[in-house]
Amino acid sequence: MLSERRLQVLRAIVQDYVGTEEPVGSKALTERHRLGVSPATVRNDMAALEEEGYIAQPHTSAGRIPTDKGYRLFVDKLAGVKPMTAPERRAIQNFLEGAVDLDDVVARTVRLLAQLTRQVAVVQYPSLTRSTVRHVELLSLAPARLMLVLITDTGRVEQRMVDCPAPFGETSLADLRARLNSRVAGRRFTDVPNLVEDLPEAFEAEDRGTVSTVLSTLLETLVEENEERLMIGGTANLTRFGHDFPLTIRPVLEALEEQVVLLKLLGEAKDPGVTVRIGHENAHEGLNSTSVVSVGYGSGGEAVAKLGVVGPTRMDYPGTMGAVRAVARYVGQILAES
Amino acid sequence: MLSERRLQVLRAIVQDYVGTEEPVGSKALTERHRLGVSPATVRNDMAALEEEGYIAQPHTSAGRIPTDKGYRLFVDKLAGVKPMTAPERRAIQNFLEGAVDLDDVVARTVRLLAQLTRQVAVVQYPSLTRSTVRHVELLSLAPARLMLVLITDTGRVEQRMVDCPAPFGETSLADLRARLNSRVAGRRFTDVPNLVEDLPEAFEAEDRGTVSTVLSTLLETLVEENEERLMIGGTANLTRFGHDFPLTIRPVLEALEEQVVLLKLLGEAKDPGVTVRIGHENAHEGLNSTSVVSVGYGSGGEAVAKLGVVGPTRMDYPGTMGAVRAVARYVGQILAES
DNA sequence: CACTGGCACTCTTCGCACGCGAGTGCCAGA
DNA sequence: TCTGGCACTCGCGTGCGAAGAGTGCCAGTG
Numbered sequence: 187m188l189s190e191r192r193l194q195v196l197r198a199i200v201q202d203y204v205g206t207e208e209p210v211g212s213k214a215l216t217e218r219h220r221l222g223v224s225p226a227t228v229r230n231d232m233a234a235l236e237e238e239g240y241i242a243q244p245h246t247s248a249g250r251i252p253t254d255k256g257y258r259l260f261v262d263k264l265a266g267v268k269p270m271t272a273p274e275r276r277a278i279q280n281f282l283e284g285a286v287d288l289d290d291v292v293a294r295t296v297r298l299l300a301q302l303t304r305q306v307a308v309v310q311y312p313s314l315t316r317s318t319v320r321h322v323e324l325l326s327l328a329p330a331r332l333m334l335v336l337i338t339d340t341g342r343v344e345q346r347m348v349d350c351p352a353p354f355g356e357t358s359l360a361d362l363r364a365r366l367n368s369r370v371a372g373r374r375f376t377d378v379p380n381l382v383e384d385l386p387e388a389f390e391a392e393d394r395g396t397v398s399t400v401l402s403t404l405l406e407t408l409v410e411e412n413e414e415r416l417m418i419g420g421t422a423n424l425t426r427f428g429h430d431f432p433l434t435i436r437p438v439l440e441a442l443e444e445q446v447v448l449l450k451l452l453g454e455a456k457d458p459g460v461t462v463r464i465g466h467e468n469a470h471e472g473l474n475s476t477s478v479v480s481v482g483y484g485s486g487g488e489a490v491a492k493l494g495v496v497g498p499t500r501m502d503y504p505g506t507m508g509a510v511r512a513v514a515r516y517v518g519q520i521l522a523e524s
Numbered sequence: 525m526l527s528e529r530r531l532q533v534l535r536a537i538v539q540d541y542v543g544t545e546e547p548v549g550s551k552a553l554t555e556r557h558r559l560g561v562s563p564a565t566v567r568n569d570m571a572a573l574e575e576e577g578y579i580a581q582p583h584t585s586a587g588r589i590p591t592d593k594g595y596r597l598f599v600d601k602l603a604g605v606k607p608m609t610a611p612e613r614r615a616i617q618n619f620l621e622g623a624v625d626l627d628d629v630v631a632r633t634v635r636l637l638a639q640l641t642r643q644v645a646v647v648q649y650p651s652l653t654r655s656t657v658r659h660v661e662l663l664s665l666a667p668a669r670l671m672l673v674l675i676t677d678t679g680r681v682e683q684r685m686v687d688c689p690a691p692f693g694e695t696s697l698a699d700l701r702a703r704l705n706s707r708v709a710g711r712r713f714t715d716v717p718n719l720v721e722d723l724p725e726a727f728e729a730e731d732r733g734t735v736s737t738v739l740s741t742l743l744e745t746l747v748e749e750n751e752e753r754l755m756i757g758g759t760a761n762l763t764r765f766g767h768d769f770p771l772t773i774r775p776v777l778e779a780l781e782e783q784v785v786l787l788k789l790l791g792e793a794k795d796p797g798v799t800v801r802i803g804h805e806n807a808h809e810g811l812n813s814t815s816v817v818s819v820g821y822g823s824g825g826e827a828v829a830k831l832g833v834v835g836p837t838r839m840d841y842p843g844t845m846g847a848v849r850a851v852a853r854y855v856g857q858i859l860a861e862s
Numbered sequence: 863c864a865c866t867g868g869c870a871c872t873c874t875t876c877g878c879a880c881g882c883g884a885g886t887g888c889c890a891g892a
Numbered sequence: 893t894c895t896g897g898c899a900c901t902c903g904c905g906t907g908c909g910a911a912g913a914g915t916g917c918c919a920g921t922g
Contacts, residue, residue: 561865561866562865562866562867563866563867564865564866564867564868565864565865565866568864568865583872583873583874584872584873584874585871585872585873585874586873586874
């Protein structure tokens with residue numbers, strides 16, 4: 187319903203505004219882009235675009251800036267994903283390959299994303315519920331005290347203390363350890379509850395209490411709430427936000443500290459590809475002037491977690507989406523290898 | 525060499541400036557504090573204090589603000605540590621007691637510190653080198669692939685993958701596991717290198733390569749550089765810094781992201797009690813307008829790591845020091861229990 | 863000798879008027 | 893449908909003057 191040229195005008199406005207951070211006027215547009223029409227024509231188009239809600243002017247007699255709706259159209263229809271260049275890809279790969287363990291992978295990914303996009307990076311740890319069990323270990327620390335260690339196929343390790351209701355012998359421990367592993371190793375975490383349900387029955391009455399305690403601790407660690415961790419970096423990039431940012435930066439930092447908020451944000455993105463949420467599309471109020479670009483990553487075909495960046499709505503969407511997608515791909519590779 | 529009253533004037537200036545964030549003049553001082561002298565007298569004292577470098581004026585005909593040197597004198601001689609109130613102590617304890625594992629303890633501590641002091645909180649994970657070994661676990665993941673898991677007495681867990689030069693049988697694995705644990709369990713990490721040095725000699729020639737690989741991986745995880753982790757929180761409090769903070773906040777955020785910088789900062793504080801580093805006393809340039817209040821904490825009598833806060837030099841030192849000290853004490857208790 | 867009141871001086875801050883320039887909307891004409 | 897022209901609107905920077913806060917200095921007093 188918008189003519190081709192008007193879409194081009196919108197694209198030009200977004201590009202210029204992203205570049206200059208200043209409202210863009212009709213004259214400047216015709217000078218910087220070969221639209222083949224005069225400023226007056228562009229003005230008419232702008233009036234139409236404003237009528238439709240794609241752009242707005244901060245105050246009368248200033249240039250136009252895109253609205254959230256304008257960015258949305260830009261992302262959906264006017265711009266693609268800008269692929270990384272070959273050297274960039276190599277740099278990403280090199281940077282990630284030095285990682286020694288999962289923490290290191292995540293930490294490096296955060297740094298890398300923040301640096302590439304010059305924005306705030308968020309990386310979620312591989313989810314437990316979507317991983318498979320590599321190994322369950324039980325260690326005896328004291329006669330009535332065990333440590334439960336869970337290892338996933340993505341290299342993630344979780345540990346919990348278990349206080350037993352009764353002393354638990356070494357042989358029982360070895361027995362439990364062996365039975366546990368034979369049942370759950372290689373299985374998905376979501377299946378674990380069913381797989382271990384009847385395990386206490388295989389033990390002597392005196393050990394059943396302890397076995398149940400161990401199992402309930404195991405199941406606890408799988409509870410959604412505890413199992414989602416993430417790492418954040420590049421917050422210094424927030425200072426490039428704008429000139430007015432005392433007001434802008436505060437709520438963003440607060441939102442970033444609320445990991446629950448971020449997890450929900452990442453969780454909402456169901457799209458198999460790169461997801462972009464612009465301005466007010468983000469449920470959390472503090473993020474109303476930011477956009478979130480996220481994507482799932484995983485060691486195999488399936489996504490085990492998300493990563494992404496948070497930046498001003500005025501961001502380079504094609505470039506950011508390209509960087510996020512590329513990083514996710516390489517992180518997946520690294521995880522698959524380890 | 526400074527008269528008693530001049531010290532009181534300095535104290536009053538610091539207190540007022542911390543409260544109001546505005547340069548304080550002679551008249552306001554006499555009104556808000558019962559100094560028993562006239563503004564003119566205070567002016568003379570201020571001139572003397574300025575002469576000595578304890579205070580300064582941002583521009584002629586504005587009030588005075590304390591210099592780093594002034595804050596230093598204030599902290600050393602004029603102010604004590606303000607103890608937490610009983611309800612505050614209870615709140616701290618309650619908040620920390622719900623923690624389920626070490627990550628959770630650290631995360632809660634960060635939140636707590638940030639909330640109590642309304643500043644940026646930094647908590648270092650218990651150091652490996654200053655802890656003792658609780659257990660070393662070796663898991664066979666594939667014929668020539670092991671996972672090494674290290675557990676400390678403070679509940680910290682580190683894991684590393686080990687690629688073996690040759691396949692390693694279950695019996696050899698059990699043997700190595702047993703020998704390793706009998707040598708190092710309960711010993712300090714710093715002693716580990718000496719304790720395992722001759723271990724390969726106890727094995728058959730074909731297994732020696734793998735044993736050496738395992739041991740060198742073990743020693744690697746003890747290297748200072750890798751073993752120091754920390755968690756940061758409350759960065760949103762940076763926005764309360766001042767009115768001019770586009771310039772101030774940026775370098776601070778950058779410094780906070782450089783964990784190396786922070787670790788060095790915490791490491792430098794040798795004082796057994798609360799350490800305060802004010803403004804330019806901090807080696808890192810980005811932190812020249814901040815103060816760092818830190819203290820060691822530990823499960824026993826000895827400190828295994830540090831925690832602290834980073835805030836503007838204009839901070840409530842007595843209150844901050846009290847909060848930091850109290851939190852450290854309770855974290856120590858929690859760690860000792862777990 | 864230490865403290866006090868008074869006074870002149872210095873700067874910053876704020877409000878206000880003014881002019882400039884960028885950008886717009888609208889209209890008549892090609 | 894596009895274009896050039898024109899009047900209009902506002903935000904922004906500048907300059908000036910008044911107000912206010914704070915200082916330094918000095919002479920006077922217990």
